[in-house]
Amino acid sequence: MDMDFLRRRLSSDEINAMPLYHYTGPVHVIRCLEDWEQALPDLRDEGLLGFDTETRPSFRKGRRNAPALIQLATAQAVYLVQLAKLPFGAPVVEILANPSQVKAGVGIGDDMRDLARLHAFEPAGLVDLGGVARAHRLSSQGLRTLAANFFGWRISKGSQCSNWSLKELSSRQIVYAATDAWIGRLIFLRMRELGLIPSSRMPFYLNPAAEGGAV
Numbered sequence: 001m002d003m004d005f006l007r008r009r010l011s012s013d014e015i016n017a018m019p020l021y022h023y024t025g026p027v028h029v030i031r032c033l034e035d036w037e038q039a040l041p042d043l044r045d046e047g048l049l050g051f052d053t054e055t056r057p058s059f060r061k062g063r064r065n066a067p068a069l070i071q072l073a074t075a076q077a078v079y080l081v082q083l084a085k086l087p088f089g090a091p092v093v094e095i096l097a098n099p100s101q102v103k104a105g106v107g108i109g110d111d112m113r114d115l116a117r118l119h120a121f122e123p124a125g126l127v128d129l130g131g132v133a134r135a136h137r138l139s140s141q142g143l144r145t146l147a148a149n150f151f152g153w154r155i156s157k158g159s160q161c162s163n164w165s166l167k168e169l170s171s172r173q174i175v176y177a178a179t180d181a182w183i184g185r186l187i188f189l190r191m192r193e194l195g196l197i198p199s200s201r202m203p204f205y206l207n208p209a210a211e212g213g214a215v
Contacts, residue, residue: 050185
């Protein structure tokens with residue numbers, strides 16, 4: 001897979017013709033502190049977490065709702081933290097502020113700023129996959145276009161604008177949310193395999209304060 005191939009621009013028709021993929025492994029929905037404490041051993045042992053958030057869409061101009069869901073993918077499972085049930089605070093911050101764990105996602109800087117409005121903290125160990133793509137002049141910089149570019153997979157966008165503040169998420173929402181964190185982790189691994197992310201984790205890619213990711 002050479003750089004010219006990775007820098008090609010995929011059309012919507014090309015992406016729509018690709019096979020549809022989604023996460024099929026274990027998913028744990030975190031609704032209380034006890035659920036979180038059960039998840040912690042797996043989360044603490046993982047050096048790389050796929051990361052994403054989901055927010056209930058706002059249809060008012062200029063209004064942005066707070067994140068309703070945090071997704072964390074390990075090698076073994078995906079954990080979905082419902083913030084209406086387990087408010088964002090110190091327990092989850094422990095993971096997001098740990099500099100020895102990589103959290104990889106697209107637009108992760110914006111996600112962390114939104115979370116910091118709920119509970120002040122200093123995130124660490126962030127890799128913005130879109131920032132890595134921009135640094136290497138790749139046309140694909142969003143999660144779905146990166147999945148198509150690196151794996152030849154189409155990832156569904158069907159539940160993106162659904163109500164993520166519901167007390168009980170639908171099975172469709174759970175699969176959608178888990179897939180986003182899972183594919184972010186896989187994209188990081190593929191980028192590192194191809195030498196786009198140095199194994200030494202250069203600070204260039206770990207920049208929690210960047211606007212929109214790495215600078």
